[in-house]
Amino acid sequence: MKTLVCVLACLCVSSYSLPPDKMHAFHIIKTRSIDLNNAHGLAMESRLEKTLEPTAYRLELEPYLEDGVFKGHVSINVTWLENTDEISVHCAHEIEITESEVKAFMPSNSKELLKIPIKKMSTDPKKPIVTLRLERTVPKSSVGFLNFSFKGNMQTSSTEAFFKTSYVTDQETERIVAATQFRPNNARRMFPCFDEPAYKTPFELSVVRPRSMVALSNTPVARTEDINGEPNAVWDHFERTPPMSTFTLGLVIADLKQLGESTHYKDDNGNNIELRVWGRPEYLQALEGMNEKVAQVFAEVANFWQVPLPLTKLDIVALPNYQGVKPADNWGLIVFKESEASSRGLLQLAAELSHAWLGALASPAWWSDAHVNKALVGYLAAEIAFKINNGSEMEGKWPMTVLYSLYYEFSKRYPHSRITGMKQETACTKIELLFRMFNYTLGGDTFRKGLRMFIESRKFKTFTGDDIWNALNTAAVADGKIPSDLDVKTVAKSWIEKDRLPLITVNRNYETNSAMVTQKVYLRERPHDVPDAAKMLWWAPLVVARSDRLDFTNTTPVAWMRNHRELNLINMPDKDHFIIVNPEEIAPFPVNYDQDNWNLISSYLQSEKRTKIPELTRAKLLHDAWNLAYAGQLSFATAFNMTLFLKHERHHLVWDPVFTMIDHVGRHICSSIHDKFHTYVRILLSPLYEELTKDVGEDEESWRKNLRSLCKTFLCRAGYEPCVREAREQFAAWRAAPGPDDGNPISNQYICPVFEWGSEQEWDFGLQRVINFPPSRKQSERTYLLKTLAGCPIDEYKIEKLLNITVLEGNGNFTETDLFLIFSMLTGSSQGYTTLFHFLNNNWDTLKEKFASKTNIWDNLITSATSEFKTQAGLELVSNLYVAHQGEFGSAEHIIEKSMRNIREEAKWSAENLPVIEKWLDNYINNADVKDDQYIKKLQ
Incomplete structure (x- = not known):
């Protein structure tokens, strides 16, 4: 009977919602690929008419680094696929074409090169496309040249397209860096071209560089040529590239030095390639070990594919002040941020080296296929990183890190309804896990056999997802690894086509x-x-x-x-x-x-x-x-x-x-049994924590540090006395500091336990630090302090005091942004949103008038105060508020109606599960063989 009364009358508490610096820290899928973020928009991009296709590029580039401008000339070999008097190429609006020329050998006279007069050149105002209208129709099967001279400005606000940036050396000297990042479709921002993945052609690049700098591209330098009358610059003419897409063309011009000696990699599969690592001279020491790491990872990737790369060298560059979302994975030239290049991890390097095969040798037919490309590369990178270092980089947690996120997201009523970027990432992650599934179910040998068949059939070509599934199926059938009434493509589609x-x-x-x-x-x-x-x-x-x-x-x-x-x-x-x-x-x-x-x-x-x-x-x-x-x-x-x-x-x-589990389930624990849940958590975690605090070494594994930190966080929230005592002792040092507003002298980990379990005086001290926060300090420190002031306390009087000062009194030290933050933090615990609800109910008229013209704050207040209840008692509170003020909610009318619908569902859950949970906790505590004497009694 006691349990039933609890279910009907109690309010839920969320004493296990994470502290502000830990919130949402579990299993978040992080954005990793600019391809995926732009995949939807790129898939909808207007494509060029298939009236002719490029067969080779001859590109000459003259950058003026000091001025941040460049000029150039490109000659494009083309073949006419249709009779046409129009030619369209990609060219960004910021590129100025200064000259253009069309020449062709007609099928009727294949020995005479004719110049085709251009009637008009026009630029589409909405699309990066330039169209040449010719004075005569060029017949199908003609071959010829498109010649363009052009000029433009190097990008300085971002490190994409053809960009310029700079850095300061240890000797306080400023150095200029120029480089390209053409993925996904930025080649058109440097020169007129057919900027689509399917147009795979050889490139011959020549570039002017300062004699004191190094120029790197996809292939080695074939020869260097002096420039008459210019002693400080030279022409570098690079070897002809294999056929490749425009987005894999790359260039770096910088003051670089090679790290040690080259590694020559040669194998029985036909690879014969020089591996080199580059960085600015003063950064080379930070790159120590990179040569060995590149050689080790490249060998694993090459052995997996067993199809040779048509490259003679691969340069890995640690580029100063490169700000790209991901490395610039040009074919034969990979550009990393310095911090990423010097990290000890293998995962990203394995992914970038895999791109040399899947992405460059074989490329997605269109950006709508970027997901399957990135998914397979991601899976292979994880497998290779695990093989080399047993997963230490990811603490052995892959695929849990991505899989659990997928479970949570796809089990929502409306998966990723508000975050398009997350939708792109989860779609990719799901496909990555499908590759893992097929590796298990078909067997590793068959899986590798199918992918090698695929890459061999699509080298120098493009592919769709179906090409991969069909190749895996062919291998599975040949090896008898799949039932006769099954095929890999059908299986894969059943998973890919559902956000569930x-x-x-x-x-x-x-x-x-x-x-x-x-x-x-x-x-x-x-x-x-x-x-x-x-x-x-x-x-x-x-x-x-x-x-x-x-x-x-x-x-x-x-x-x-x-x-x-x-x-x-x-x-x-x-x-x-x-x-x-x-x-x-x-x-x-x-x-x-x-x-x-x-x-x-x-x-x-x-x-x-x-x-x-x-x-x-x-x-x-x-x-x-x-x-x-x-x-x-x-x-x-x-x-x-x-x-x-x-x-x-x-x-x-x-x-x-x-x-x-503790966090999620803790959000549904009834207030009359949350002490029992506290006890369960302490009995569960304290033995592990006490073991982890013994023999702490400086060189201990990161997983051990993380596990100890998590144990401590949750034990603190459960009132584990040693933790709370330590936090209050540390906090006392701050209170005793002669200048407490000069900075926070203690670790953030100690603040939340003090605000939760400590005295009113300690909490008031924190409040004064926010009010008196000097503008000269980092505002992120103030934000964290305000989060903990609102989100950690379980005492109503502390929360009420904060609301009175910030909302009713309108203290000038708090902004509207602060109000949003406070409301959001109060939704993390039952005490928080219940106190906020009563604050709203008791001050209805004042708040309604105060926010009459600020519907964004009003709507947020109604959402935060009404949407988080989980029990019948909470439903009655919100329903009574709705009835008492029906017609007065204004823009928030639909919000409270939605809240009541959701609370009804949550109340059913609570009625069914809370009695079961309490009964189990009672039995567990009574039979526990661990003495729980470390509970801190609530301070008054």
């Missing part, structure tokens, strides 16, 4: 040793009323590990869900043995089981044999269980039982999903 993932549920029949497997859309966010959910089906591989013959090396599916809703598996083990479907996250889907199978798994994990299950699979089982409970698909008693083995678990990969 499936939930696979396995219900075992222990009498018949069989299992009924069903699939449906995986949804966490309530309500589960997603359109067309009933129609969504996937071709999903069912890889099964079983405890009667435990083997995690066999990744061949026992069956495939062939676009069917259910499938019966036979020959399953008896009732004493568990099964694990989709071990090692082979495919991107969570798995639910019947209660008995969950119990078998939980018992096994609590035994000494648990390490026979690989750590990634142990993490998956834990992650699946609590996410399924959170989604309403599994009892929380079962999910919490799956955490019992953690008292013996020490592998950081297995602990990784635990902190997200």
Whole structure:
């Protein structure tokens, strides 16, 4: 009865929402590729008419580095594909064409080169296209030349197209750097060209450079030529390139020096290439070891593809003041930021070297295929980095880092509805995981065989995603790795074409040793009323590990869900043995089981044999269980039982999903049982934390540091006495400082625990530091302090005081931006948004008048004060407010109506799950074999 009263009357607390410097830190997919961010717009770009095609470029470039301008001449060999009297080329509006000429050999007279008069040259005002209208029609099959002289300004506000930047040496001397970054379609911003990936042609480049500098391009310098009357500059004429797209053309002119000696790489596959690393002279020491790293990674990439690159050299450049989102991966010339080149990581280097094959040797047919290109490169880079250093760069967490993000995003009612960039990234990530799935299910040998067949067939050409899927399928059929009624393309499409993932549920029949497997859309966010959910089906591989013959090396599916809703598996083990479907996250889907199978798994994990299950699979089982409970698909008693083995678990990969669980589940814990949840967290984490604080070394692994930091953060929020005591001791030093506004002398990690568990005087001290914050200090420090003042306290009087000062009194030290920040931080805890709600309710007339003309603040206030409640009691509060002020909400009318709809769904969840959670916590605490005597009592 006590539990029922709690569910109906209590308000939710989120005492486990992360502190401000940790918020949203878990599993975010970071933007990594300018291609993907622009893919949608590029896919819609107007393409050139296919009336003629280039067959070679001869480009001469004269940059004037001091002035930031350039001039040049390009001669383009072309073949006419149609009869036409018009020629269109890409040319940015900022490029001025000073001369143009068209010459052709006609089929009727192939020995005489005719000059074709140009009637008119025009520029499309909305598109970067120049059109030449000729005085006569040139017939199909003619060959000839387009000659353009041009001039333009180098880019100085960004490091893209043909840009100029500078840096200051250790001797306080300013140096100029000039370089290109043509990806995705910036070649047209330097010279007139056919700037589309499909036009693969050889280039011959000549460039003027200062004699004191080095010029690098896609190929080695064939010869250097003096310039009459110019002692300080020379012409560099580069060797002819292989056929390539315009976006892979590259150039660097800078004061560079080669790091050590070149590495000559030669193999039995036909590669014969010189590997060189370059940097400014004073930075070479920071690049030590780069030659060996490049050679090691290149060897792995080359061995994977086993198709030779038609290059004789590859230059890796650490370019000072390069600001590109990603390295400039020109073919044979890769330009890194200095910090990226000197880092010890292998992942990005592996990706850029892979681009030499997939991206340059074979290129996406159009930007709509950029996703599959980047996905495969990303997957191969991760595999290579793991192979070389056992995943230490990513702390062994790949693919968890991207997979968990995908689970959360695609389980929303409206995935990435507001963030287009995230949509592009998640689409790419999903395809990356599909390649991983096929590597497992087809087998590594067949997977590599298919990709090598693909790259061999598409070298010097372009490709679509279908080309890759078809090549993998051909290899799979030849090796007997795929059922006859299956094909890789069909499987891949079933995943790519949906912004969703499936939930696979396995219900075992222990009498018949069989299992009924069903699939449906995986949804966490309530309500589960997603359109067309009933129609969504996937071709999903069912890889099964079983405890009667435990083997995690066999990744061949026992069956495939062939676009069917259910499938019966036979020959399953008896009732004493568990099964694990989709071990090692082979495919991107969570798995639910019947209660008995969950119990078998939980018992096994609590035994000494648990390490026979690989750590990634142990993490998956834990992650699946609590996410399924959170989604309403599994009892929380079962999910919490799956955490019992953690008292013996020490592998950081297995602990990784635990902190997200504490954060997410903590947001739904009822106020009358959150002390019990605090106790659970302390019992769970304190033994691990105490082990991690022993023998701390300067050279310890980063995963150990991160795990200790996370443990400390969550223990502090749970009132772990040693943590809170340490934080208050550190904070006291700040309070005692003679000039407390001169700077924050303590680490940020100590602030939130003090504002949560400390005294009113300590919190007031923090408030005064915000009010008195000197404008000369970094505003980011003030922002952090304000976040913690609002987001950390669980005392209503502190929150009310902050709201009174900033909103009602209108203290001039706080801006409208500060109000948005405060409202946002208060949504992170029950005390926060409940206090904000009562503040709104008690001061309705004043606030309505105050924000009458500021609908953005008003709307944000209504959203923050009403949208986060999770219980029936919260629904009644918001409903009563709506009735009391119906018709007065103005622009926020739809906001509170939406809040009430969502709270109804959350209240159902709370009524079903909170009693289960409380009962489990009571039993856990009563039976815990760990004494919990480290709880800090709330200070008055």
